[in-house]
Amino acid sequence: MCLGIPMRVLAVDGLSARCVGRGETRDVSLALMDPPPVGTWVLVHLDTARQVLTEDEARLIDQALEAVDTALAGGSVDHLFADLVDRDPELPPHLRAEGAP
Structure with a gap:
């Protein structure tokens, strides 16, 4: 399974970018997209940036990934999905x- 990781662009050099996210810094290929400006959030799959994200999208994806880690460790994830707690799924x-409504 391949998970997309939200990362923030620190520097761009041609078709690669230095990015940081989830506690690590790595070089990412930009071959599948136009080079984004420094500070942009991108979704990274297998060290390749696939799309630009808003800061809110990056935060929500990061919280979902944190929830997976927390659930695997046996912890509660409600605080990571505050927008879903106490409402019926739709x-x-x-x-x-x-x-249907």
Whole structure:
């Protein structure tokens, strides 16, 4: 399984960028996208940036990855999904039956 990691661009050099995220710094290929400005958040798969992220998207993905680590260690993840706690789950509109709210 390949997970996308949100990383912030520190420096760009042609088709590669120095990025930081989740406690590590690494060189990332930019071959699949236009070189982003320094400070941009990107989603990285197998050391290759795939798309630009907003800061909020990067935060939510990082929280989800933290939840996986926490759950595997037997901890509670409710604090990482505060927007989902105490509400009923909802299907996205394209998955709802016709006429359903």
